[in-house]
Amino acid sequence: MSARWLDRALLDAVVAEAQRSPRRRMNRNFHPHDDHPAHRLLNAIEPDSYVRPHRHLDPLKDETILCVKGRLGCILFDDSGAVQETCVLAPDGERFGVDIAHGQFHSLVALEPGSVMFEAKAGPYRALTEAEFASWAPADGEPARRWLDWMLGLFDGERMR
Template sequence: MIRYINAALLDDVCAEAKASPRRRKNRNFHTSDDQPGQRLLNAIEPGSYVMPHRHLDPDKSETMVVLCGTLALVIFDDAGAIIDAAKLSANGAMLGVDLPYGTWHTVFALAPDTVFLEAKAGPYCPLAANEKAPWAPAEGDAGAAAYLAKLMQSLPEHDLP
């Protein structure tokens, strides 16, 4: 089945993200979690926390391209220190990123109605314990909102909206 990525689809997935308690929603283009290619739209709203993580499988490098809105990308070293940060925007100088496997990272929305296209190898597997950052709060933990605020404040001024 051909599926067009158009404004109506982006509006729909953004509305779903706004209605979600997690403030994000994905729309999969792959038909099952065991497919060898995972292709999806991720809609994320400001305030949604994605725990820093990495993918250790050498086949799990991931590509993200922002279609609308503005996304912050933060890269960490093994101890949790920020080693790089970037603003990715559909209308900006940087549209996306290709992250090698094993890279500690997180993303968060800097603008409402942020949607990015994500692609990585399948099958889908939940993150293993050693792929979750031991130095960051888990999603839903009491400290997650404060940690996200700290990450936002750590972005260089030129990377803020």
């Protein structure tokens, strides 16, 4: 195949997969395998999905995220867990994406059901190490629900910082 069309049907399909997933998110990779040097993917996320704050330590792993459907709250943290900046990303909003430098702690929350982002970063895929996860934020589980509620609360009234 020489081209792949990205359309509403594709967005709807990945959203439906996320809504059925226990993690309440799902990615659709465009790169052919995990060792590929350029990772490009859609990531559908629901408002009750927790993305543990993390960073990418590899200097080649800067990450670009574009909101293509719905609304996302992006949170940047300093190394101690203090919020540095928040922003609402939306396809028709003032800000529709973010380019995050390696080493920057970040997380995202879906501000409405059916939200989808496009992500791009260098491959190959390597699972995050413990040093890349924020030690000050909980792993998945019940404490994570409280943390997710706190992160969502940063966007009450869709305020932007």
